[in-house]
Amino acid sequence: MKLFLAVVLSLVLVACATAPTDPAQAVYQMKSNYAAALTVAVAYKNLPPCGANVTVTTTDNVTRTQRAILCSDQKIVAQLQHADDVAWPALQAAENTARTPGAGANAQTAIVAARQAVQALLAITATLQVK
Amino acid sequence: MNPAAIMYALQILNAIPQLIATGQNVMGIVNQGTVALQNMIAEKRDPSPAEWDAINAQIAGLRANLHNPDVSPGA
Numbered sequence: 001m002k003l004f005l006a007v008v009l010s011l012v013l014v015a016c017a018t019a020p021t022d023p024a025q026a027v028y029q030m031k032s033n034y035a036a037a038l039t040v041a042v043a044y045k046n047l048p049p050c051g052a053n054v055t056v057t058t059t060d061n062v063t064r065t066q067r068a069i070l071c072s073d074q075k076i077v078a079q080l081q082h083a084d085d086v087a088w089p090a091l092q093a094a095e096n097t098a099r100t101p102g103a104g105a106n107a108q109t110a111i112v113a114a115r116q117a118v119q120a121l122l123a124i125t126a127t128l129q130v131k
Numbered sequence: 132m133n134p135a136a137i138m139y140a141l142q143i144l145n146a147i148p149q150l151i152a153t154g155q156n157v158m159g160i161v162n163q164g165t166v167a168l169q170n171m172i173a174e175k176r177d178p179s180p181a182e183w184d185a186i187n188a189q190i191a192g193l194r195a196n197l198h199n200p201d202v203s204p205g206a
Binding site: 018020021022024025028029031032033034035036038039040041042043045046047054056057058062064066068069070080081084088095098099 | 134135137138139141142143145146149150153156157160161163164165167168169171172175177178182183186187189190193194196197198
């Protein structure tokens, strides 16, 4: 499972192979990568919480309740939510600046700030593993 | 194999379709973003308002899910 998530996140890095030529394109690319990372974060969050029980039914209708073995750690979910709370305003600010004509150096500053915030979320999603 | 082990194996098997769907979603987003960016570069232009709106709406939906405590686990 850990390998699967790592493979999924590696796709995000592949997406970086296309180099944007101006600030607006750079912010758009960051947002696209961010959406991909959020997809992984949401999938992790939607797993049953660790410690919870799940009901499993076999094809011959034998049902058993057991501890979830594919589960999400609620502390990690909180970290993902916090990273998103930090990254999203930075991304929005970068978009607003990049879409402002003549933003120049301000756009570069906003992009650097947004990139750092996005990296924080990517760093967490890259280490996700299903317990 | 004892029944508990079979049930644990079933738990993992039941999760595989969701993991595959997640992978496909991520691939779709990555491909979509790459194609859009390549078009922008080829056409020497910035993202259009519609392209900004689309990516922002996509992220808004994901953020709502990430922060929504009412989304049932396993959904």
